[in-house]
Amino acid sequence: MAGLYVHVPFRRSEPPTDDAYTIGADATDVSRYKAALRRELTYYTQAYAADEQPTTIYVGGGRPSILPLSSLRALLPALADTVDLSAIDEATMNVHPADATPRYLHGLKHLGFTRLSLPVYSFAPSTLQGLDTAHTVTEAKQAIGAARKAGFELSIDLRFVGSAQPLGTWASTLHRAVEMNVPHITIEESTIEESRPDDHDDDRADKFELAMRLLRSEGYEQYELTHFARPGHRSSHQENYYDHGNYLGLGPSAQSFWWATRTASSRARRWANVHDLDRYAERLRQRYPPVDYRETLDGTALAEEYVLLALRTAGGLDLNRLDRQYGVLLREQKEAVLCRLREEGLIHDDPDRVRLTLQGRLVADAITRTLLPE
Secondary structure (H helix, E strand, O other): OEEEEEEEOEEOOOOOOOOOOOEEOOHHHHHHHHHHHHHHHHHHHHHHHOOOOEEEEEEEEOOHHHOOHHHHHHHHHHHHHHOOHHHOOEEEEEOOHHHOOHHHHHHHHHHOOOEEEEEEEOOOHHHHHHHOOOOOHHHHHHHHHHHHHHOOEEEEEEEEOOOOOOHHHHHHHHHHHHHOOOOEEEEEEOOOOOOOHHHHHHHHHHHHHHHHHHHHHOOOEEEEOOEEEOOOOOOHHHHHHHOOOEEEEEOOOOEEEEEOOOOOOOOEEEEEEOOOHHHHHHHHHOOOOOEEEEEEEOHHHHHHHHHHHHOOEOOOEEHHHHHHHHOOOHHHHHHHHHHHHHHOOOEEEOOOEEEEOHHHHHOHHHHHHHHOOO
């Protein structure tokens, strides 16, 4: 399977909540963006969709729901010309809680979207104020109710911040999400750092561990370090990414990754679009690719990426696949390391698979560094 990601860079007055490229919304900019995106759809997807048809679409970015339904509707012909829409199993739209009106959600459903991702962040007013969000707790709750009523598969993002946010406040937000029976939850750490350097790591670990234990005890599967789902409610788009699958990124700053073939001697390409709407639109107007950088990944780089991605998942690192597809016999290289990690209770080391324990997930980055192929 392959994924298609569309980056919508626009936002209103709210500040950026992460490092993604975003700009304030302007009618002229939105018009140029739509024209450029249609050109990019034709430019890329005809070449790559013939190789492997996308089965998931994710529209994300700054505040994608800033686009009116008419704008989204205008992009469908270009998408249908290059992608077999009947092959799409999951179409996700990131919708700001304040934009999730019944009319807008009904329109998205009519356009073919099946899943909503709501950046709720918190059910605590004090936390939302600290994050300077453009929605309230009431709007977040109303958005969840409207999404459920409209028949969408639903995911929400919850965000923990520095030590200025009490652990109990974070726990209350998690409990509220469970009480509302949200089927998919993504946990994020705020880029707004309020804690002191000497207590940041402990505070972060405490909040992450609390989320893991609480959500797992409530029947959520932690199918990736930051993604929790009720059985049957995982995000296929996210699973493809962590399975080291192909994906195309459209829009300014969007990234793409594509395999040539999937053998031990294979190569793959990664590229990213320019982080500027003006340059993005102008290059496509002149029929040039809007690419800022591109690289070809060899077997070693790809093996490292697979280890980094796979260890984050519940399925863990498939040693047979690492040998077959990436040409790495990790057990021969890292037997002593694996033995030590197993004795420390940080991994489940089955004959063909390495998975992190609950304690191991708290130090996943450190474990991954020790297991990178030589």
